[in-house]
Amino acid sequence: MAYSEKVIEHYTNPRNVGTLNKDSKSVGTGLVGAPECGDVMRLQIEVDENNVITDAKFKTFGCGSAIASSSLATEWLKGKSIDEALTIDNMDIVEELALPPVKIHCSVLAEDAIKSAINDYRVKNGMEPFELAKSH
Numbered sequence: 001m002a003y004s005e006k007v008i009e010h011y012t013n014p015r016n017v018g019t020l021n022k023d024s025k026s027v028g029t030g031l032v033g034a035p036e037c038g039d040v041m042r043l044q045i046e047v048d049e050n051n052v053i054t055d056a057k058f059k060t061f062g063c064g065s066a067i068a069s070s071s072l073a074t075e076w077l078k079g080k081s082i083d084e085a086l087t088i089d090n091m092d093i094v095e096e097l098a099l100p101p102v103k104i105h106c107s108v109l110a111e112d113a114i115k116s117a118i119n120d121y122r123v124k125n126g127m128e129p130f131e132l133a134k135s136h
């Protein structure tokens with residue numbers, strides 16, 4: 001199976017690889033695993049006092065599509081409010097990266113990581129977590 005050019009481009013030149021201070025109140029951390037393959041993704045956001053995401057970092061121990069999905073997700077997250085970030089759907093990632101059906105769960109991992117990072121931030125800052133359950 002061939003990776004799309006965009007996947008290869010993100011895979012060879014991933015954006016925003018790294019770590020933010022998970023103990024900071026302004027940082028939300030999402031750590032998720034894919035039951036399909038055991039790949040693991042950590043995605044972190046830094047949020048300002050207006051609930052706008054000013055920075056995003058990821059580390060993914062997984063396949064090329066998972067790395068590309070999380071790299072793309074961090075690019076999309078920067079500058080969005082946490083509410084806007086919740087509207088990022090894994091199928092947007094599938095479309096942007098032209099992922100084939102067997103790689104759709106790699107993009108689900110990115111969406112789940114975004115949502116779990118936002119929830120971590122919300123809980124840290126005294127907001128209600130929203131319902132994470134979404135069946136793909």
Ligand code: FES
Nearest residue numbers: 037039062063064
């Ligand atoms: Fe092989 Fe994800 S299944 S890296």
Ligand code: FES
Nearest residue numbers: 037039063066106
């Ligand atoms: Fe499992 Fe990509 S995350 S194959």
